[in-house]
Amino acid sequence: MAELLLQTREVPFRKGLQAGVSIAIGYAPVALTFGLLAKTAGLSFIETVLMSMVVFAGASQYMALSLISLGTSTFEIIFTTFIVNIRHFLMSTALNEKAEDDKLMKKALYSFGITDESFSVIATKDGVQKTGFILGVNIIGYMSWVTFTALGYVVGANLPQVLQESMTVALYAMFIGLLVPSMKGSAKVVYLAAIAAGLNTIFTFTGALSTGWSIVIATLISSVLVEVIEGMKRGDRQNEQ
Amino acid sequence: MSNEVLWLIIGMGLVTYLPRVAPFLLFKGKELPIFVQSVLKNVPYATLGALIFPGVLLIGESIWYGLLGAAIAFIVAYIGANVVFVVLSAIIVLSGYSLFIS
Numbered sequence: 241m242a243e244l245l246l247q248t249r250e251v252p253f254r255k256g257l258q259a260g261v262s263i264a265i266g267y268a269p270v271a272l273t274f275g276l277l278a279k280t281a282g283l284s285f286i287e288t289v290l291m292s293m294v295v296f297a298g299a300s301q302y303m304a305l306s307l308i309s310l311g312t313s314t315f316e317i318i319f320t321t322f323i324v325n326i327r328h329f330l331m332s333t334a335l336n337e338k339a340e341d342d343k344l345m346k347k348a349l350y351s352f353g354i355t356d357e358s359f360s361v362i363a364t365k366d367g368v369q370k371t372g373f374i375l376g377v378n379i380i381g382y383m384s385w386v387t388f389t390a391l392g393y394v395v396g397a398n399l400p401q402v403l404q405e406s407m408t409v410a411l412y413a414m415f416i417g418l419l420v421p422s423m424k425g426s427a428k429v430v431y432l433a434a435i436a437a438g439l440n441t442i443f444t445f446t447g448a449l450s451t452g453w454s455i456v457i458a459t460l461i462s463s464v465l466v467e468v469i470e471g472m473k474r475g476d477r478q479n480e481q
Numbered sequence: 482m483s484n485e486v487l488w489l490i491i492g493m494g495l496v497t498y499l500p501r502v503a504p505f506l507l508f509k510g511k512e513l514p515i516f517v518q519s520v521l522k523n524v525p526y527a528t529l530g531a532l533i534f535p536g537v538l539l540i541g542e543s544i545w546y547g548l549l550g551a552a553i554a555f556i557v558a559y560i561g562a563n564v565v566f567v568v569l570s571a572i573i574v575l576s577g578y579s580l581f582i583s
Contacts, residue, residue, distance in 0.1 A: 363525035406575035417567030433530030
């Protein structure tokens, strides 16, 4: 009996680790480069690894490095970090609807590991998601991020240049790999992704919004717009009947 | 370790964790209006669109490098391959492209 209980708890966790493998691969080159750049920016080994352990957010960590080199004030860097990572609020809200009901402590724990990548992996799966699964996806990404940060600092980004360049596609390929299966069965998913992609591209290239806000606003407009249009269509059909 | 960097890391950690954890503290889940719940169900797919574009266009010196990678990933994913395989295919094709073509 005890063994059975243990198994039912362990299986979602192991499935989570498996589902997170592509995240771990994708983080490797990004974290290696971060480690290397942090060294160039003058951070110590401990500071570099600690930042990856405590912050665990790629874009804002890179940004912090360039701001440190520019001599930007600590407060300004922290504020910019907040703006860049505000999009996680939207992701956590969406994930909260999909996560199985559990103790708040456990949710507070795994919420630390919610990133663009882990959110994408978990939220594109059908049905209610188990705590163990969410934890598994988040932990394998976290381990990769921290380990490769340390490696990058110590040995440098010593991968062949060509491979290092081509590995920058990894996370985007993963996003595409997660999106396409859902697109196949649903025109709605195609519209959602296409409208958000279009808006984010416009916001970015016109410089209308900073990256942090751009993703949030593009996502929100697309999600609301598609829902409203679908609701109107459904209303029309009911009126005809 | 310098004190200033330590405070920077702690501050960055806090403002990053806050938006991640707040929704779990604020909402129990399933109590929001139906329309909001439906919109939240759309968020993952819209987010993916915004995460892919324009980011993927900017990874190489020209936009064609990223577009090629995206196209390979799209085709391999469309055939129905596992995500890890999608990722590896895109990396291998782009490595080949750099080595032999450009």
